[in-house]
Amino acid sequence: MLKKSSLLWIMPLLLVSVSCTQLKQMANFTKCQFRMSSVQNTNLAGVNVQQIKSLSDMNLLQAGKLTAAYASGTMPLSLTINVDAQNPNDATAAMNKMEWILLIEGKEIVTGTLNDRISIAPSGGTATIPVQINADLRKIMAKNSMDENINLGLGLVGAGNKPSPKLSLKIKPSIMIGSLTVPYPGYITLSTNFGTGS
Template sequence: MKNIRMRNRLVLGFMAVIFTSCEVKEQADKLKALESCTYEIVSADSVYIAGTDARQLLQNGGLNIFQAPQLAFAYMQQKMPVKAKLQLKVTNNGTEEAGINKFEYKVLIQDTEILDGFIDQQITVSPSGGTALVPVRIDKDFYPLISNQTNQQAVTNFLTSQTEQKMVVTFRIKPRFVIGTQEIEYPDFIDVKKELTNTVLLSYLKAKNQP
């Protein structure tokens, strides 16, 4: 009787290991497919810079964040808080389903971290052109970024230029596998670099500014 019980336990344990291994592999395969997806910011809503609606800062087709008195005052106090709601579109042109359960993220501009957070929702992107929208909220002080003169000039050119300007934005993602009731953190961040143009970013604000 004891031998039967022991054998049953070994069988159940072996099955649990196989099930867990399959589950990990499935999530790892979806994560690998996610790395090959394309990413695009498709909307920017409720953008506030130092408490000022960004739409009020639109001048001659650009966004001037250094001439508004309230922003200049915030800069003198070494603060430049930015709040916004972004929609990130993920497109899967591969042949395998892509997905992720939960993940920590960081956003960098000019190699300076401007944002971090945690997405606590499952994201699944079907293959062959499937898409998913991921909401990203910004609530961060941008002063460390623009206090550097080189960065400040780059940001100014990007926002005020009448011609198309490009800036590389880096999304750093650290996934978490969910196995049963346990979460296993991925050992490192996955970097996804995206080229953002000022014309695209400003078009979102202009669209919101129209009646």
């Protein structure tokens, strides 16, 4: 049986070992390949616009909802961007938190934080991370006309539910070491193709 004095020496070593493991997992996470793989559940002012590409594709009820929303001073947009992360490392990659920034046509629209732990298996393992977006285009794009805001909302989903070139997403992963949050230095910019970002 270990003496109390021996445990006092071992505990810091265990903490150092755990910390090193967690740091290694985050380092592996930042070496993963990322992409925005798809967009789902695109909703503009209560209208499902996932498959609607232009104003002419709408029926009168849908167009009426958007017009009424804009007139009331709001045009809420919600969608889910699925981010694929692929781990090329020979050890597990992980994070505890991920800050994100959504940009549309290069303009920062909304920011958020995902507080779920994500773990990705080594040697080509892949995980899909759903990022739920909620924003108000009427307030963010206040200088836009109604038609401009509607067309902006309709143009976010490309063929095959792929994100359109208008969309970009930046992410910053973090990992917890005890009660301390250790963030990755800077944001990783994602595209629709696998890459390490920039």
